[in-house]
Amino acid sequence: MPRRRVAITGMGVICALGRNRQEVWDALRAGRPAIGPIESVDVSDLRFRNGAEVRGYDSATYFDGNRSALLDRFAQFALIAAREALQDSGVQLTPRLRESAAVITGSSMGGQSSQDAGFVDLYRLDRHRVHPLTIPRTMANAGASHISMELGIVGPTYTVSTACSSSNHSLGQAFRMVRDGDVEMAIAGGSEAPFSPGLLKAWEAMRVISTDTCRPFCKDRRGMILGEGGAMFVLEPWEAARARGARIQGEIVGFGMSADAYHLTQPAVDGPVRSIRAALRDAGLQPDQIGYINAHGTGTPGNDPCEANAVRIVFGKHADSLAVSSTKSMHGHALGGAGALEAVATVLALQEGILPPTANFTTLDPECDLDVIQNQARELRVEYALSSSFAFGGLNAVLAFRAAAG
Amino acid sequence: MSDPLVDEVIGILAEAKRRSPDTISPDSSLVELGFDSLDVITTVFELESKFKISISDDHVRSLRTVRDVVEGVRRLIGEKTAHA
Numbered sequence: 357m358p359r360r361r362v363a364i365t366g367m368g369v370i371c372a373l374g375r376n377r378q379e380v381w382d383a384l385r386a387g388r389p390a391i392g393p394i395e396s397v398d399v400s401d402l403r404f405r406n407g408a409e410v411r412g413y414d415s416a417t418y419f420d421g422n423r424s425a426l427l428d429r430f431a432q433f434a435l436i437a438a439r440e441a442l443q444d445s446g447v448q449l450t451p452r453l454r455e456s457a458a459v460i461t462g463s464s465m466g467g468q469s470s471q472d473a474g475f476v477d478l479y480r481l482d483r484h485r486v487h488p489l490t491i492p493r494t495m496a497n498a499g500a501s502h503i504s505m506e507l508g509i510v511g512p513t514y515t516v517s518t519a520c521s522s523s524n525h526s527l528g529q530a531f532r533m534v535r536d537g538d539v540e541m542a543i544a545g546g547s548e549a550p551f552s553p554g555l556l557k558a559w560e561a562m563r564v565i566s567t568d569t570c571r572p573f574c575k576d577r578r579g580m581i582l583g584e585g586g587a588m589f590v591l592e593p594w595e596a597a598r599a600r601g602a603r604i605q606g607e608i609v610g611f612g613m614s615a616d617a618y619h620l621t622q623p624a625v626d627g628p629v630r631s632i633r634a635a636l637r638d639a640g641l642q643p644d645q646i647g648y649i650n651a652h653g654t655g656t657p658g659n660d661p662c663e664a665n666a667v668r669i670v671f672g673k674h675a676d677s678l679a680v681s682s683t684k685s686m687h688g689h690a691l692g693g694a695g696a697l698e699a700v701a702t703v704l705a706l707q708e709g710i711l712p713p714t715a716n717f718t719t720l721d722p723e724c725d726l727d728v729i730q731n732q733a734r735e736l737r738v739e740y741a742l743s744s745s746f747a748f749g750g751l752n753a754v755l756a757f758r759a760a761a762g
Numbered sequence: 763m764s765d766p767l768v769d770e771v772i773g774i775l776a777e778a779k780r781r782s783p784d785t786i787s788p789d790s791s792l793v794e795l796g797f798d799s800l801d802v803i804t805t806v807f808e809l810e811s812k813f814k815i816s817i818s819d820d821h822v823r824s825l826r827t828v829r830d831v832v833e834g835v836r837r838l839i840g841e842k843t844a845h846a
Contacts, residue, residue: 403816403818403819561803561807562803563803563806563819563822565819567819578819578820579819619798619800620800621799621800622798622799622800657823658799
């Protein structure tokens with residue numbers, strides 16, 4: 357079967373910036389970060405205080421009591437985003453489509469809050485037992501399973517867990533399944549909810565979390581800020597989407613993967629270079645056709661110069677006229693959900709002709725010598741963009757997007 | 763003159779890299795001793811447990827030599843004693 361074009365026909369998102377795509381986009385285009393004191397967990401015993409939480413989140417707004425008992429917060433975010441994406445797409449799920457549709461989600465840590473609560477019962481409260489729903493709430497595939505069950509989708513359904521690249525891998529897999537004719541539709545993306553005491557302690561011990569805010573590519577950057585949320589996409593074959601009169605919002609045109617085979621946590625240059633090149637090759641694009649990169653840009657001392665170097669190597673002179681931003685400066689680093697949140701930012705940027713900035717920007721680090729969009733969004737029509745994720749464990753995944761033909 | 767704290771810190775660093783303490787001096791650089799970022803945070807974790815101190819992220823990032831580590835630990839132990 358010849359390769360098919362893959363249209364994005366629906367998007368849904370919930371994160372610190374907002375409860376739906378409009379709210380999230382309003383914050384992104386305004387360069388308005390949602391980083392502040394962590395409220396859902398007692399942080400008095402932590403070295404860091406700030407995060408990007410979905411503030412005031414009440415699961416009862418979205419799920420009845422029986423349902424939310426089955427759902428860890430990360431799976432709730434997956435479902436909320438999937439509902440919005442499906443509604444946005446206008447897809448009518450017929451029995452036939454349900455059989456030929458895929459659900460692919462990404463999550464790095466799964467239901468940490470549920471697991472943590474079980475361990476508190478066991479080790480601190482000496483209860484000698486944990487809640488019977490701990491396992492189904494904690495499993496990393498809970499998001500995919502709940503989406504499949506709620507929508508009655510019975511085609512290929514699974515979860516990818518590659519730390520901070522999880523949802524770029526899941527979107528890339530879904531893109532290829534639609535492109536290659538394996539499925540007629542895919543719901544794909546990722547979610548994460550890392551605000552649980554045990555997990556925050558583990559991140560504290562990694563010593564990569566900033567004590568103030570997230571300033572990617574800045575000289576005075578001090579690390580990343582954890583974020584939470586979920587984002588999902590509806591992907592369909594271009595011709596089928598057009599035939600049903602769908603509003604095509606953008607296109608995924610390429611996907612590249614690589615591994616560093618170098619170090620568990622230290623970034624490398626070579627792996628990211630190969631994944632960016634693989635995405636360009638897969639899309640049939642030349643480097644100078646890319647106008648914007650939504651960078652991995654964690655704001656850690658290690659990542660940013662490495663990533664900038666990789667971009668320089670791939671794009672050469674064109675790097676000077678290539679706009680780059682890290683929206684993690686606004687929605688935080690949502691780990692396994694990060695790629696999906698950033699894909700929303702990238703697709704909306706292409707759609708609106710407005711490239712979101714790197715917020716909290718102070719002074720460019722000379723080691724990150726790129727055209728970083730600083731604090732204020734840039735009005736610029738771009739046809740092609742990349743969104744990069746480079747995970748702990750040296751696992752890299754890069755997506756290439758094209759603006760919908762206007 | 764032997765400094766027990768230097769010996770103790772060098773002992774922990776030597777254990778972390780599975781090398782003889784004789785090959786480590788206060789002037790040794792952590793990078794030359796083969797410490798990467800994971801080795802550093804793991805060793806700092808050991809030092810914090812051993813001496814019941816808390817070392818800030820900025821402080822950890824500033825560590826270059828064995829002497830930096832020893833003097834940092836000495837200062838934090840001193841501060842802890844002063845507050846006790």
